[in-house]
Amino acid sequence: MAGEILDNRGRGDASWNWPSIHPEGRKFGIIALAISLFFLLIMDWEIVGWPLLGLTAFVFAFFRDPERVVPQGDDVIVAPADGLVSLIAQVEPPRELVGDDGLGSAGLTPLPVTRVSIFMSVFDVHINRAPISGTVKRLIYMPGKFMNADLDKASEENERQHILIERHDGLLIGFTQIAGLVARRIVPFVKPGDILAAGQRVGLIRFGSRVDVYLPTGTDSAVLLGQKVVAGETVLARIGTQKLIEGVAQ
Template identity: 80%
Template sequence: MAGELLDNKGRGDVSWSWPPIHPEGRKYGLIAVAVSLLFIFLDWEIVGWPLLALSAGVFAFFRDPERVVPQADDAIVAPADGLVSLIAQVAPPPELIGDDASGSRGLSPEPVTRISIFMSVFDVHINRAPIAGTIQRLVYIPGKFMNADLDKASEENERQHILIERPDGMQIGFTQIAGLVARRIVPFVKPGDIVAVGQRVGLIRFGSRVDVYLPAGTDAQVLLGQKIIAGETILARVGQQQLLEGLAQ
């Protein structure tokens, strides 16, 4: 049940259920179903039945499952489902650095750890807040639609930057990046909104990437090539630095 407190002592009550479809995707699924049924009605079954199967895929793409969100104060949770495709020390995007026209305090220009999460068309594409706090910035940048798995996609693709600040002043910046198939980034929040950790903040349609810029002095707690889950996987713990190694097998 959404909002129910669950813990590692076995307290709480859970059961499996089909994940709901986000309202943003229902219209696309229904359009696909209507078109496929039209072809079947016109005896173009060779087109209609494959389209009907495709419509099921459209509904599946927009699935919006509940997630059990860690509540530890030092935890930074994954904002996206997908594969950890890049981990690097880089400077944050210019749009998230320094004060903006509204007087919002931005990130430092010094290099920090960036974790890139690649979302395939088979992943859940609802993005979630990595920390609780106030949306300080939401900056949309038009651009290209090259492969989101490429490093230069962070600077050249269509993207949207989000900056969240906790009550204690700690900030996290992350970027939603469109890819080869993704053609629209849909925000659910606006500057000034207060969000909880793990709260839904946006959606990228049909395959894409999210970059997360960790605070200074904080290393990734995930490994390159690791599969992670939005709102559940802990990407990092604030102020913790250590080398982690994994074996692909």
């Protein structure tokens, strides 16, 4: 299915498949499996082996990497992460993404923009994806704390990684991968200079975390606070569209 065109008139071929396990997680799953089999088959300690076998299944599930059908369109910004929209606020972008980088590459303006925060629980897919197509202009890692990623101040105090993507027409989108209470490592799949397609995999955060997206000036969120979004599939915003959207929790 990867790379295949599908549309709303039935073009393409879709079928359900077991999601693959990302290579980054296979080693953890194999280690957990080996330990659980050791206790089950060698030590005959079922009281330890069976829970460890359950943990093995969880590890493999955590690193699942399903295919996604990415909406296409010049005005579309897709969600970079699976999870819950936990915060929507008007804020100034991180200083690491603002202004010239010293090498002649422009960054975001320091004016307040809409920030959409997506909280990923340990049960969500943790592969993060590019919100737009373009070139990676900055990738900046920042050490920090490991507070609850659901807190607003996690954007400035937690361990995090900023990514800035420039579209072919010069439009810039910045987003930040933020570690949380359990997360202890942010793993990038890209580097500055890489050319990405919208929805392309850019990295992962191990075991629960958050992603902040800084929308362009004049663009409001197309998702609601409390909504569940899907990386690479949910339309997070449409560039240049400002519209109040309301929903009812029920």
